[in-house]
Amino acid sequence: MSPAISTLVVAAVILPTVLGSVTLLTLRHRLALSRLISLGSCAALVAIAAALTVHASGGTVESYALGNWRAPFGIVLVLDRLSAMMLLLTAVLALAVMIYAVVTGVDRKGWHFHPLFQFQLLGLNGAFLTGDLFNLFVFFEVLLIASYGLLLHGQGPQRLKAGVHYVVINLVGSSLFLVGVGLLYGVTGTLNMADLAVRIAAAPPGDQGLIAAAGLILTVVFALKAALVPLHFWLPGAYAATTCAVAALFAIMTKVGAYALIRTGTLIFGEDAGPLAFLAGPWLLPAALITIVVGFLGLFAARTLREMAAWSVIGSMGVLLSAISVFRVEAMGPALYYVLHSTLAGAALFLVVDLIARRRGEHGDALTVGPRFCQSELLSGLFLLAAIGIVGLPPLSGFIGKLLILDGVRAAPEAVWIWATILITTLIGVLAFARAGSRIFWKSASIEGEISPRDLRGQTAGVLSATGLLAGLAALTVMGGPVTAYTEATAAQLFEPQQYIAAVLGETAGGRR
Amino acid sequence: MTLELLVASAIAVLTAAGVYLVLRGRTFPVVLGLAFLSYAINLFLFAMGRLVINRPPIYDKAAESYTDPLPQALVLTAIVIAFGMTAFVVVLALRTYLEIGTDQVDGREGGGDRP
Secondary structure (H helix, E strand, O other): OOHHHHHHHHHHHHHHHHHHHHHHHHOOOOHHHHHHHHHHHHHHHHHHHHHHHHHHOOOOOEEEEHHHOOOOOOOEEEEOHHHHHHHHHHHHHHHHHHHHHHHOOHHHOOOOHHHHHHHHHHHHHHHHHEOEHHHHHHHHHHHHHHHHHHHOOOOOHHHHHHHHHHHHHHHHHHHHHHHHHHHHHHHHOOOEHHHHHHHHHOOOHHHHHHHHHHHHHHHHHHHHHOOOOOOOOHHHHHHHHOOHHHHHHOHHHHHHHHHHHHHHHHHHOOHHHHHHOOOOHHHHHHHHHHHHHHHHHHHHHOOEHHHHHHHHHHHHHHHHHHHHOOOOHHHHHHHHHHHHHHHHHHHHHHHHHHHHHHHOHHHOOEOOOOOEEOOHHHHHHHHHHHHHHHHOOOOOHHHHHHHHHHHHHHHOOOHHHHHHHHHHHHHHHHHHHHHHHHHHHHHHHHOOOEEOOOOOOOHHHHHHHHHHHHHHHHHHHHOHHHHHHHHHHHHHHHOOOHHHHHHHHHHHHHOOO | OHHHHHHHHHHHHHHHHHHHHHOOOEHHHHHHHHHHHHHHHHHHHHHOOOOOOOOOOOOOOOOOOOOOHHHHHHHHHHHHHHHHHHHHHHHHHHHHHHHHOOOEOOOOOOOOOOO
16 A cells, blocks of 8 residues: 555544644634634545545555554554445545534534534444454444444433434444454454455354354344444434434434444355355344335324435435345446435435424424525525435436336346335325425415524525535535446445455565555 | 353343343433343453463463464453443443433333333
8 A cells, every 4th residue: 555545544544633622622722723723624634535535536445554463463453445435425425514513603602512523433444444354443432432422412301202212222332333343252262354254154054053142143233333224213303303404414323333234245255155145134124124115104204304305314224225135246336326416415415404494483394384484485495405315316316316216126036026116105205395395385384474594504505505515505506427336336346355355464464565 | 161151141041131221211221231141242252362271372392282362362352442432331321310310221111120
């Protein structure tokens, strides 16, 4: 690995750590400077992630041994196409959310918003880069601890109640994660993911039962993070109770679960694992299909726009995981495209909902008929675009994503189920969002008077930030060719883990440096 | 044999107690349950390095065999994280109690089990 690339890989983890600590320790009472540093950090991360993605698109897998302790004894950071793509997605989302949080003054509502945000980015970047299973656990904890703080930011009884649920369920999940990690270590004697892949492929038949148990326990943990039914109950409460800016950032949190499922599913339990190959698939697929149905039906149960946004996140996770769970290279490319789309679309929806709620006074984001509010024409347009995006109608990228997924799973034996579920639920989603839109925008037109915008901070800038995310969806659509070429190459790389393994372990044999 | 039985049953009892308490309706038992679960997990991780007595963990010329140092490092990390988390959950539970006025996890008095 060239020194420039290794510096960038480490910088993706170190930069938020250092800046988060500096803001926490020295800039507690200097909001303007913290904002500047936070925005600078997010912008720098976008640049770093873009450079890494350009490098990774060449097809090489880079491995960085922390402290120069060689794998499998030390911890490695690994950069391949998938991690580079996830880093870029995280950075772009974080920048948009950070701008929104600053212009609307969300970061004034409580202490330590900026340090927590940076630590959240540290956890996310670390989880996407690490090549070690226990290290993945540690980064999961880092991002969870930061997310507890962000979730509770601003406080209030509703938020605290949802916070207790979210924290407890994630702590139980962490315990399960350790059980899975411990079992794998006990059986194979390693925690390096590349080394695990090699050892599991060579595992004697007697050990395979325990390895399968460990693999399925890990699947449960990642499914919990990905809000797969029946492990989704924490999500609507938590996302609907927190501030919308934080919920928009959390759009990437469920994708961490999906990322971990993809990584362990294709690397550790990949094709070479023999009888253990893709063992999570048969369990994930039915759960994913039910998740789609539950997520889109939940849209009708929602009483506020925020709950609707939360349920649509669940629905889109179901679509994503149904494409992942067939574990085929031709379905994985579309799934990765859908990761990009659903993250941006979910976040955009949360931001648009927040813009609407801020202008409706006491009506907030409740699905009630209230008087007109300022900028309602503009916002109805944005809401329409965000709804089209999340439901998956043309012309935005959700349609392309779903179309690619339907095409990708065609060869799978379960294709009929996936097709039927995705097509029917899309119709349900359209109905639900049409109902919400007509209640909030159309019926309000018949009522006299207008809600005055009281202390509306960042009136234009907030709209611009949400529009930026929607423009991201448009860019995904227009740049559909190059983006799908990249995701297909990523899928091909994922299903040939030998390259990853050689990049991590090969250096041991060569006695590098 | 006896050592293995002792450790295994200790893990089993701690896990059972932890799961039972986590499923209670009030925050204090839930916090206790999380603590029990983390103790069980720490023991479990430790046992995953195999139970060996009176052996050095790192290189020693006189030693015939070694104990595995890695699970001990893992357990240390897990203890630190669990400690921080328990402290956080206690504060969160207390804050919720003061704000909502009940320690029932759903915030509804009478919705869960009576103390």
